[in-house]
Amino acid sequence: MNNPFTNSLNQLPLINHGRSRSISMENPTGAKGGGGKAEGILGPSRKGAPAIRGVKSGETRVLADIDGPGVINHIWITITNQSDTDFFVLCDVVLRIYWDEEEAPSVECPLGDFFCNGFGTGCIINSLPIVVNPIRGFNSYFQMPFHKHAKVTVESQHASDIRSFFFQIDYTLYEELPPETAYFHAQWRRERLTQLRKDYTILDQVTGTGHYIGTYLAITTLERYWWGEGEFKFFIDGDSEYPTICGTGVEDYFGGAWGFVLDQRRETPAAEELYQTPFLGYPFYSAREENYSWRFQGSCPPMRGLYRWHIMDPIRFEEDLRVTVQQIGTCHKGLFERQDDYASVAYWYQTEPHNPFPELKKKEERWPR
Numbered sequence: 001m002n003n004p005f006t007n008s009l010n011q012l013p014l015i016n017h018g019r020s021r022s023i024s025m026e027n028p029t030g031a032k033g034g035g036g037k038a039e040g041i042l043g044p045s046r047k048g049a050p051a052i053r054g055v056k057s058g059e060t061r062v063l064a065d066i067d068g069p070g071v072i073n074h075i076w077i078t079i080t081n082q083s084d085t086d087f088f089v090l091c092d093v094v095l096r097i098y099w100d101e102e103e104a105p106s107v108e109c110p111l112g113d114f115f116c117n118g119f120g121t122g123c124i125i126n127s128l129p130i131v132v133n134p135i136r137g138f139n140s141y142f143q144m145p146f147h148k149h150a151k152v153t154v155e156s157q158h159a160s161d162i163r164s165f166f167f168q169i170d171y172t173l174y175e176e177l178p179p180e181t182a183y184f185h186a187q188w189r190r191e192r193l194t195q196l197r198k199d200y201t202i203l204d205q206v207t208g209t210g211h212y213i214g215t216y217l218a219i220t221t222l223e224r225y226w227w228g229e230g231e232f233k234f235f236i237d238g239d240s241e242y243p244t245i246c247g248t249g250v251e252d253y254f255g256g257a258w259g260f261v262l263d264q265r266r267e268t269p270a271a272e273e274l275y276q277t278p279f280l281g282y283p284f285y286s287a288r289e290e291n292y293s294w295r296f297q298g299s300c301p302p303m304r305g306l307y308r309w310h311i312m313d314p315i316r317f318e319e320d321l322r323v324t325v326q327q328i329g330t331c332h333k334g335l336f337e338r339q340d341d342y343a344s345v346a347y348w349y350q351t352e353p354h355n356p357f358p359e360l361k362k363k364e365e366r367w368p369r
Helices: none
Strands: 019-023 052-055 060-067 070-079 093-099 107-110 130-133 137-140 144-146 149-156 162-173 183-191 200-207 210-220 232-236 280-285 303-309 315-317 320-325 328-331 334-337 341-350
Touching: 019 060, 060 070, 060 162, 070 149, 144 149, 144 183, 149 162, 183 200, 200 210, 200 341, 210 320, 232 315, 315 320, 320 341
Parallel strands: 107 183
Antiparallel strands: 019 162, 052 162, 060 149, 070 137, 070 144, 070 162, 093 107, 093 149, 130 137, 183 341, 200 320, 210 303, 210 315, 210 341, 232 320, 280 303, 328 334
């Protein structure tokens, strides 16, 4: 069997006899020789259909409906800038992906969060599997295999219609995939106020065999002082009270150290350093905590976005998996239990069928504060 997963630099010379296809509005079915036929203002086959012209409020659009076997290699999406009052369009559009005719989606996320852009922002992301370029050019390079069928949809829950929705989905068709091939999954969660002394759940109720490959965390800090002493925990294959893998702190999990601050002794309030690498990053920080004045001026509390990809270090499980993180901070008095606003996306591969996800929160409950 030819290996379909040969998209790394050292394997690019190898031929695997896949058939490259792409779906966009210039070729909505991905048919061979079916692209660029629409007629535009410049004439036939001259940029006739670059986007979906208008997605109505409440409408679900099917972006791709593909018969397999195959692998989605790249997804690119952007949305026209809405009016200045339409802040939360990236929270209001829901991305869903279904594998092999399943009724429950294997991917269900607000569009922005899936691309590491919580809070309705369009910040730059420069990582290996997720890239966001100016201006709000969202790219995913996660390989998403399917044996029989793939369906990609977007649902607009936005109050007003979206004028233009641009997308392209690049994939490869094969005669067959290796029998041990697992399916890509991504799930969004949020607690607008975490429970005191109870760890925030990033993922649970996962049964089957697979591996966990990434976390995006969107934190809105609601209390003063340093927020990142909580430990990430991975409960693997029957772990109950105590996990097999337990980290040492939030900034440690995301590959940083010492609160992301260059000189903690001299900086008051501390200025956290942003960074981006292929596997770990802290790309978004809304504001420094100047005297924590947001509480008294009616402004937004500080918001932070961080990502980690377990590409070189996947968390493998044979039976089940649960992932949590503590809300613990520190100040001049020492460690203390916090309550903050946490949202997250968990990314993993597993065998099907998968357990249905918790019901997605209403759009108002997905908005930033």
